[in-house]
Amino acid sequence: MIISTDSLACKKWLIPNFICSIVLNILDEFNISYTFYQVNKDLNYSLSQAHQVCDVLYIINYFGVRRINLNIEKCKNKYIIEDNVFSIFTPKSILGVNWCTFNSLRKITHLADGSIINSNFPLNENKRKYDEAPFVKQKYIAKYIKYDYLNFGKYVERDYLDKFAKSEEMLNEQLQIYGMSQQSLSEYLVIVTNYKAEIKHRKLYFEIVNNYLSDYAIKIKTDFYSFAPILIPYRNKIRKALFKHKVFLPVHWPNDSRIENDLSDNILSIPLSTTYKQEDIVNVCKLIVDALKKLEL
The missing domain is CATH 3.40.640.10 (Type I PLP-dependent aspartate aminotransferase-like (Major domain))
Structure with missing residues (x-):
């Protein structure tokens, strides 16, 4: 557009x-x-x-x-x-x-x-x-199944992973530009209404990451902390170690043959979403510290 x-x-x-x-x-x-x-x-x-x-x-x-x-x-x-x-x-x-x-x-x-x-x-x-994008329904179904799986023991892990994969496939194939779905718009308004609480939680989570991983944290200051970026050695090995604990951290952004930079090989992003608890953030930091210690021996 x-x-x-x-x-x-x-x-x-x-x-x-x-x-x-x-x-x-x-x-x-x-x-x-x-x-x-x-x-x-x-x-x-x-x-x-x-x-x-x-x-x-x-x-x-x-x-x-x-x-x-x-x-x-x-x-x-x-x-x-x-x-x-x-x-x-x-x-x-x-x-x-x-x-x-x-x-x-x-x-x-x-x-x-x-x-x-x-x-x-x-x-x-x-x-x-102005219609809703086709992948959205699949994505929300996947989120509901994941929630029930994690909190109530319903379904199996593959049920929501398959739904997520299907929704991402649909999104990747999408050529048309769509409007925001009604469900996302409603939930976005809830986020905006509770903006101050959202900001407070995210800033706290960011400070936790910086305390545990101070040697690796990229120092940033913003009004909205979406992720805590860190630069670490053995990045890909660290991610694999975290996979074993069912922790999946995104990379912003992976290497691409068309460009060269000093970040893509070592950067890792820790999500600071308020859907996570404080102990979740602490646990991720501890897992990274433990993985680094083992790799540096």
Whole structure:
């Protein structure tokens, strides 16, 4: 929907060298010309020369941290796309430029779908349906089965894993853009209503991770802590060790042959969702510490 607006596909893009492969796939699908800018291990980057090398600047607010430092006067004829997938809200508009931002609620909350887009230039609304995406029903069924399995001993593990796999397959095959489902919209409003409590819990969980894993934690400060990112040696071996305890931690983002960076081999993300208890976060940290000790012997 964004790319098809104002012929953005025909323009030259500048994107970070630490980015989700799905974004690269979409850019390649539209035959978009792009180059990379460097993202450091602390997730910082410099955009001082961005206005000289691109028409469209793609910025990611890593783990909710907004680090934009631009000369707006020099960028006034440019387009800025602000990827805010790690937050439940969209940031304030950057005035004086063509600006657009979006988030992804399914990636940082328990919601099955939903994304908020905010733009100060018109978007191509013809690309969107107002119906519910087909994968959503499967995803929520999987979540209900998982809840009953974990809390009441109903079903078997394979029942919800198969449903999750099916919903992800449906999502990967999806080409159409859909509106947010009614269920996700209702639950999103509950999250917003209880926003202060949500923030308090997530910040507490983040501090727990930083206390247990202070040598590996990436120091960030944000209004909404979606994940606690850590940089650790033996990352893949650590993940395998956690699998044995049925702990599955995401990687933002895995290696991709199209890019090189200093993060993808070692970064690991610990979810800070309030669907977890405080002891769950502590347990994950202890498992990581134990796994590191065994690997470093």
